[in-house]
Amino acid sequence: MRTSIEDLRRAIEDPHRTVDVCSVLLDAWLEVTPRRLSEALSRFRDKRIENQGRVENFEKTFKQLDPAARRRLLGSPWVSGFMDDPDGVSHEDPDGRSVSTIEALHLAATAEFLVAPINDGMGKLHQGRGVESPLGEWVLRRHESGFEKVERAKVGGVIALDVDSGLARRNEPESGTFCNPFLSISSEELVVIQEKLEAAIGLVDEATPHLGLLIRTFTRRVLVRKSIQPGDQVSPLNLGSEYRPIHAGCIRILNVHRPEMTVDLCAEAILHESIHSYLSAYEEVHGKFMSGAIRVRPVSPWSGNFIPNHSLAHAVFVYYAIHQLLGILVDIGAGIGEEAGKRMKRRLMHVAGGFCIERKISTLFVLESPASPQLMAVVNEIQEKIRTEYSQRMPKYKLENVA
Known part of the structure; x- marks a missing residue:
């Protein structure tokens, strides 16, 4: 069963469609990924003679995994990280040693294969350094007396909270979040972070439980980066978040x-x-919404910034989901307090304003070749639905002021 662009929209707006759309899309993604991984491994193997042994070792371990373990591995950031950059560095271990993406992939596969007692090969492979499960729920640490399996905290019951792994420590100059410095998070700060994120997903569950399901389906790890100290001055850039397809299923949030x-x-x-993660899964299966080539950037009606066409396409779905969440939270109150209520109303009007511009959003794209008619139709339908909602509630001059 193929997931259509219309299905992507329906899963966001119709709770009766969310389960089916997410299930079909996730299964399709996990069917496509083994083929893409095999192709990436084959190309990597053929590049250098020394790569042959690395690939063979991984494939030997992978074949021994049961179906559930294979799914966990295939849905992990180690697979997407290797496919994105087979010759690259995944992260640095706690001792500052660079771990290649093929090594990180093999370690993740071996972690899924672990059974008690811990096999001797594992000790040799990770050389005494920590190894974590593919989805980040636990980390295996070696001590003088043996191995210790440490469970990470979870958000929403299934999303691993990661503040200290190799991925969480990565420096990425091209990233909007991980270009920031990494500062260690204290145990007291970790408690605050976990409680805050748990309360946050509780808001989503209360207002839009179907979106809570979507989040848990396509987000399995939240990487929290601390880049400023408690007494430092805060700017909006210090409170950002990000999703990058290089690390499937992982979202990043700054300074929680x-x-x-x-x-x-x-x-x-x-x-x-999480909506970005959801849309990226669709694109992995069915192809990109449009070319990622950047010659002329359209202006985002939400930020006013020049952004890639591809990012604008994602933004329509992202802000459609956020509009649903904020609209319901504002209506029900949700015990959020007066200050938070006012803040969410302002955010709701800002999000609505992006949809309530006079032009059709489909005309904002600057493309060298025509975009998918189905995509443009859905973009216009989403915009028209929200414009109609506000035109019935607000005088025309208020709509224009919001936009």
Whole structure:
């Protein structure tokens, strides 16, 4: 069964469609990924003679995994990280040693294969350094007396909270979040972060439980980066979030320990980046919405920034979901308090304003070749639905002021 662009929309707006669409899309993604991984391994093997042994070792381990373990591995950031950059570095281990993407992939596969007692090969493979499960729920640490399996905290019951792994420590100059410095998070700050994120996903579950399901389906790890100290000055750039397809199923949020990163902002960030993850899964299966080539950038009606065409396409779905969440939270109150209620109303009007511009959003794209008619139709339908909602509630001059 093929997932259509219309299905992507329906899963966001119709709770009766979410389960079916997410299930079909996830299964399709996990069917496509083994083929793409095999192709990437084959190309990597053929590049250098020394790569042959690395690939053979991984494939030997992979073949021994049961079906559930294979699914966990295939849905992990180690697979997407290797496919994105087979010759690259995945992360640095706690001792500062660079871990290649093929090595990280093999370690993740071996972690899924582990049974008690811990096999001797595992000790040799990770050379005494920590190894974690593919989805980040636990990390295996070696001590003088043996191995210790440490469970990571979870958000929403299934999403691993990661503040200290190799992935969480990565420096990425091209990233909007991980270009920031990494600062260690104290145990007290970790408690604050976990409680805040748990309350945030609780808001989503209360207002839009179907979107809570979507989040849990396509987000399995939240990487929290602390880049500023408690007394440092805060700017909007310090409170950002991000999803990058290089690490499938992982979302990134900055400085959750700070009071300025409120529960409602965390809820919006989790939903925002999870919708990106959801859309990226669709694109892995069915192809990109449009070319990622950048010659002329359209202007985002939400930020006013020049962004790639591809990002604008994602933004329509992202802000459609956020509009649903904020609209219901504002209506039900959700015990969020007067200040948070006012803040969410302002955010709701800002999101609605992006849809209520006079031009059709489909005309904002600057493309060298025509975009998918189905995509453009859905973009216009989403915009028209929200414009109609506000035109019935607000005088025309207010609509224009919001936009």
